[in-house]
Amino acid sequence: MIPTQITQKQGRPAQHWQPFKENRAECRLCPRHCRPKNNRMGFCGVRGTIDGEIKTFNYGEALAATEEIIETEAVNHFSPGARILSMGNVGCMMACSFCQNWETSQIQHLDYKMVRHYTPEQLVDMCLENNIPIISWTYNDPVVWHEFVIETSKLAQKNGIKTLYKSAFYIEEEPVKELIECIDIFSLSLKSLNEEFYQKQTKAKLQPVLDRIKQVAASGRHLELSQLVIPELNDSDEDIIETIDWVLEHVGADVPLHFVAFHPAYQYIHVERTDISTLKQARALALKKGMKHVYLGNAYEPDLNDTSCQQCGTVLVKRYGLHSQVQNLSDESCCIKCGEQSPIIAPLKNTNKTGATSELENNIEIIWDDEAQSAHILQIKGTGEKDQIYIRSLNTNHVEIKELSHGLDRFIVSRQSADETGIIISWDSDCEYQNLAVLDRAHYPTNPPEQEIVFT
Numbered sequence: 033m034i035p036t037q038i039t040q041k042q043g044r045p046a047q048h049w050q051p052f053k054e055n056r057a058e059c060r061l062c063p064r065h066c067r068p069k070n071n072r073m074g075f076c077g078v079r080g081t082i083d084g085e086i087k088t089f090n091y092g093e094a095l096a097a098t099e100e101i102i103e104t105e106a107v108n109h110f111s112p113g114a115r116i117l118s119m120g121n122v123g124c125m126m127a128c129s130f131c132q133n134w135e136t137s138q139i140q141h142l143d144y145k146m147v148r149h150y151t152p153e154q155l156v157d158m159c160l161e162n163n164i165p166i167i168s169w170t171y172n173d174p175v176v177w178h179e180f181v182i183e184t185s186k187l188a189q190k191n192g193i194k195t196l197y198k199s200a201f202y203i204e205e206e207p208v209k210e211l212i213e214c215i216d217i218f219s220l221s222l223k224s225l226n227e228e229f230y231q232k233q234t235k236a237k238l239q240p241v242l243d244r245i246k247q248v249a250a251s252g253r254h255l256e257l258s259q260l261v262i263p264e265l266n267d268s269d270e271d272i273i274e275t276i277d278w279v280l281e282h283v284g285a286d287v288p289l290h291f292v293a294f295h296p297a298y299q300y301i302h303v304e305r306t307d308i309s310t311l312k313q314a315r316a317l318a319l320k321k322g323m324k325h326v327y328l329g330n331a332y333e334p335d336l337n338d339t340s341c342q343q344c345g346t347v348l349v350k351r352y353g354l355h356s357q358v359q360n361l362s363d364e365s366c367c368i369k370c371g372e373q374s375p376i377i378a379p380l381k382n383t384n385k386t387g388a389t390s391e392l393e394n395n396i397e398i399i400w401d402d403e404a405q406s407a408h409i410l411q412i413k414g415t416g417e418k419d420q421i422y423i424r425s426l427n428t429n430h431v432e433i434k435e436l437s438h439g440l441d442r443f444i445v446s447r448q449s450a451d452e453t454g455i456i457i458s459w460d461s462d463c464e465y466q467n468l469a470v471l472d473r474a475h476y477p478t479n480p481p482e483q484e485i486v487f488t
């Protein structure tokens with residue numbers, strides 16, 4: 033059935049479907065090809081049949097827009113350190129047993145009080161007014177709000193804003209052609225090369241994912257690949273080598289490849305977090321086989337994830353966790369020591385403000401621990417005015433200043449060095465903030481508001 037919270041809306045015309053039988057239609061957005069009966073939803077829970085037509089029920093229905101950093105999305109070679117506006121919606125065309133965002137991706141678990149409504153214009157305006165150069169479609173999976181993604185991405189590009197698509201990419205060929213037209217950066221997740229893994233653990237199939245990755249690779253759009261390394265599921269040397277061999281054969285040695293640590297989540301909680309030694313072994317295998325740029329995700333260790341000049345070895349981008357610092361790169365992205373062209377694309381001007389602050393009345397102290405080394409800061413009471421927040425490192429006293437306006441009321445903070453034990457968030461206004469631990473990159477911690485947000 034179509035959930036009552038959704039039937040408050042009539043649904044909007046969807047693309048990528050064809051008539052099936054009287055009062056039914058076949059959705060062709062993802063390879064699942066659902067044929068929902070009248071007034072029923074497909075597998076994703078956000079596209080359904082009304083009077084013989086597939087409608088989309090989550091156009092603009094989103095989680096709170098969140099300012100993050102491009103490294104959150106397993107993207108290391110496009111504008112390191114760039115601020116992004118992360119946008120997640122609800123529903124998913126897959127059902128991974130280990131999903132870290134299951135409270136929003138699996139519609140049966142969703143608390144609708146968390147859902148907000150945005151228009152394409154509002155999001156573009158939010159980026160422009162907050163000096164955020166990239167909008168990122170992320171979290172649950174952007175496939176299932178395709179129409180909204182396409183419309184907003186086109187508008188964003190017209191306004192000089194880049195677009196990023198982070199996805200498990202279980203999607204059909206035709207919609208990918210549309211994405212290639214309006215997405216600048218693809219961060220795609222290849223979970224395994226094992227068909228049984230896909231069917232059993234994700235309720236999807238492997239081959240369409242492989243075909244679509246090849247489609248993006250052939251388009252020449254910026255592409256980075258990642259594999260979540262899950263204990264006992266896909267973490268053996270054989271699993272890793274299968275992935276590496278496929279990437280080398282079908283995408284090439286130059287594509288950045290990220291091996292990402294898993295934290296126990298949803299239905300897969302009987303294991304520990306992925307050990308760093310497993311990730312290091314995966315990287316060693318990939319480098320040995322000829323991959324040129326291999327990174328480790330959710331790994332907070334110094335020097336692990338630097339990008340070095342392929343010619344002379346000079347460090348070009350220094351990284352710790354989600355934090356990155358461009359070094360030794362010319363404006364043309366060449367190594368300033370030897371002149372070799374680097375693979376880093378268009379470092380954007382850093383628009384973060386820095387400064388100093390005395391102690392302000394309102395404070396939140398966050399102490400980093402092994403479980404959580406980044407957090408979302410949420411405005412839980414606003415004034416409708418621009419607000420200024422100071423983020424001070426407890427160890428260096430370095431202060432970053434964040435300004436929130438035009439509906440942006442959530443942002444990420446993360447540990448910037450091994451020495452940093454914590455940070456203090458402070459502000460002077462009548463606003464109220466709270467923090468939620470982010471357990472992994474691209475994890476959206478949930479905290480439903482007290483009041484239900486009414487669909488418009």
Ligand code: SF4
Binds near residue numbers: 066
């Ligand atoms: S997008 Fe949703 S309704 Fe359409 S085929 Fe995929 S799971 Fe089914």
